[in-house]
Amino acid sequence: FKFCHQDMYNREPKVFPAFPRHQKEGEEWMHDDQEWISIALSWSVIVVLVCVTYSLTIHRLHKGLKAYFKPVYDQPAKAIDQKFSEVAAICAYVPMKHDSDFIYPLLLCDISDIDEELIGWEDARLGYDVHNLSNDVVNDESKDAKEAKCFSIVRHWPPQLK
Structure with missing residues (x-):
């Protein structure tokens, strides 16, 4: 019986994302297909994190800078000509x-x-x-x-x- 240590998130040193190269020498447990899927999913996670971080940063910068160049008051309704x-x-x-x-x-x-x-x-x-x-x-x-x-x-x- 051999223990297969698959918890790559809580191990020391921290490994994120879970690329197959972070497996310890002699304790490899992934097959070639699993390694390929692991690499594809790891890169997908990186791309999603970068896109989300980028869009949130751009949104906050745009919102912050917009206040300096555009008035923030929007007239809720048009004035009518009734006294x-x-x-x-x-x-x-x-x-x-x-x-x-x-x-x-x-x-x-x-x-x-x-x-x-x-x-x-x-x-x-x-x-x-x-x-x-x-x-x-x-x-x-x-x-x-x-x-x-x-x-x-x-x-x-x-x-x-x-």
């Missing part, structure tokens, strides 16, 4: 607080200078004044809710009609 005020169903950001005790949110700003269609909801029965907290709070100095500075100021300037 904000021309959009039929659009809402503006109006500060409001949703509370489970109320059907509609509480408005946290003076809405007298904006188009009410921009609020995003409508209480047809009571209107917006009931839900507007700026009407309930009066500044001690001014005694006028419109001059109180504790709420956000929201304004809307509609375009001039031609």
